Amino acid sequence: MNFSSRRLEERIVDPVSGSPITEWEPARMPDWMRPLPDTDDEWRAAIRTLNAKAKSEGSFLRYRSVVDE
Amino acid sequence: MNLTPEAERAERAITNPEDAPSRFRLEVTSAALRAIRTGAEPPLEYMGIGQTSVVFCDPHFAFKVARGKGRALAEEAEWLRTAGTIREVRPHVAKLEAWDPENLVIVRECVRGTRGTWGANKKIHDLWDNIAPYILAEGWLMPELKEDSVVFVDGGLTPEARAGARPLPRRSAARSARVPGTPVIVDAGFVSRVSNRLLRYVEDILDGKISPDEYEDYSTLAFYIRSEFGVRQLDEARAHQLLDRLYALGARK
Numbered sequence: 001m002n003f004s005s006r007r008l009e010e011r012i013v014d015p016v017s018g019s020p021i022t023e024w025e026p027a028r029m030p031d032w033m034r035p036l037p038d039t040d041d042e043w044r045a046a047i048r049t050l051n052a053k054a055k056s057e058g059s060f061l062r063y064r065s066v067v068d069e
Numbered sequence: 070m071n072l073t074p075e076a077e078r079a080e081r082a083i084t085n086p087e088d089a090p091s092r093f094r095l096e097v098t099s100a101a102l103r104a105i106r107t108g109a110e111p112p113l114e115y116m117g118i119g120q121t122s123v124v125f126c127d128p129h130f131a132f133k134v135a136r137g138k139g140r141a142l143a144e145e146a147e148w149l150r151t152a153g154t155i156r157e158v159r160p161h162v163a164k165l166e167a168w169d170p171e172n173l174v175i176v177r178e179c180v181r182g183t184r185g186t187w188g189a190n191k192k193i194h195d196l197w198d199n200i201a202p203y204i205l206a207e208g209w210l211m212p213e214l215k216e217d218s219v220v221f222v223d224g225g226l227t228p229e230a231r232a233g234a235r236p237l238p239r240r241s242a243a244r245s246a247r248v249p250g251t252p253v254i255v256d257a258g259f260v261s262r263v264s265n266r267l268l269r270y271v272e273d274i275l276d277g278k279i280s281p282d283e284y285e286d287y288s289t290l291a292f293y294i295r296s297e298f299g300v301r302q303l304d305e306a307r308a309h310q311l312l313d314r315l316y317a318l319g320a321r322k
Contacts, residue, residue: 012070014099015137016173017106021099023071058137060095 005068082111104132107174126179135173140282148260158200163255185219208266218256264301287320
């Protein structure tokens with residue numbers, strides 16, 4: 001698969017219930033994620049790290065990656 | 070940003086969104102969503118936002134929605150429950166209807182009237198002084214004192230109150246119905262357990278019945294207990310037992 005077609009999305013969730021408040025929207029890749037992940041496993045690890053970092057910082061943002069068809 | 074359909078419905082339920090600071094728009098929306106899940110019936114009136122919560126009133130009750138995780142609102146609910154059982158205090162505290170531990174929402178009476186300001190400062194301090202002994206006897210300290218934690222019930226201030234009368238006339242304090250101008254505490258934030266209630270709380274934590282707040286490690290709990298010796302009524306033997314358990318778990322002495 002061509003992983004360059006993967007991109008990052010973000011949305012805001014409720015801090016207590018975790019319920020989504022906004023729809024998924026395109027997000028800017030953080031600088032520390034460069035070079036971009038190459039494989040599915042690397043992407044999964046990167047998203048896990050992003051979400052863990054957001055939680056630990058008290059941010060209500062959550063992330064996922066999507067593949068453009 | 071595009072809201073989810075559920076969040077959009079919650080936002081539309083707020084009758085006065087313009088009263089909320091725009092930078093908190095999404096947080097107020099998510100709080101409204103949880104208030105509705107707790108049982109609030111739209112329309113919701115936005116009442117205010119503070120450090121720990123967002124408050125709405127529906128046509129029946131007020132819904133105080135936590136802004137984050139933590140035990141702050143659970144403790145406030147417990148304090149309101151206790152205060153509501155004390156005859157002398159009850160008229161001066163918003164009546165607790167329910168506590169929703171899943172959504173972290175306090176459901177309480179929506180007290181209508183004039184919010185306390187600096188101008189009513191003496192009356193509010195007097196209120197705190199007058200009811201503190203009753204609260205203390207139940208193992209609680211008073212909430213943080215803020216002028217706008219108090220509402221003078223509708224009808225506004227009575228002429229006596231305006232003239233600087235004591236805010237807690239002994240006769241009205243004992244009544245369950247309120248006279249216009251009665252000061253009522255609507256925000257009981259930042260309360261602390263003391264004496265034997267504190268011991269019960271620590272025991273419940275050590276027995277695994279409840280989780281402490283994230284800042285309450287074993288050393289902090291031990292500090293709380295040590296601070297009670299010689300200050301208030303305390304079951305000292307039980308306090309020492311709990312301290313021994315905390316020290317065995319690594320609490321600093």
